[in-house]
Amino acid sequence: MGNKNSEEKIDFEQALAELEKIVKQLENGSLPLEQSLALFERGVKLARQCREKLQAAELKINKLIEEREGELNEEPFSEEPD
Template identity: 40%
Template sequence: MMAEPAIPPDVAALSFEDALAELERIVRQLEEGRAKLDDAITSYERGTSLRRHCETKLREAQAKVDRITVAADGSIGAEPVRIE
């Protein structure tokens, strides 16, 4: 199995919301089918990077939520999480 290429720095710098909005825009453009083949391929590749970035952000958020703890006295706290 081939390793996935690194997420481009410009994509990695995006917030989850910005990456998702751009991904939605790319999907709409591809669905319309009006782009030239080379442009569609480039958009598809960027969309793949955006999807992977969004998935990473969601996993990070889930890991933080998973680390929220409830103590015996009912108080809520959080444990630091290591994301690798």
């Protein structure tokens, strides 16, 4: 949890699963203060990492619309459904 290896980049799903576990542990409220602070710090790092991965994915996700001439145009990703 607090070692240097825990700060290595893990994939999104692993980071999210660990973050969910941390949230449950913190919500339980039975941990000592120091352990809660360490988990909170790890959770912030994981949340930041997840956000960065989502932002990178959003940049990659572009709708490609084929025009009449067969050319492909990129259209920015929209969070709202069409």
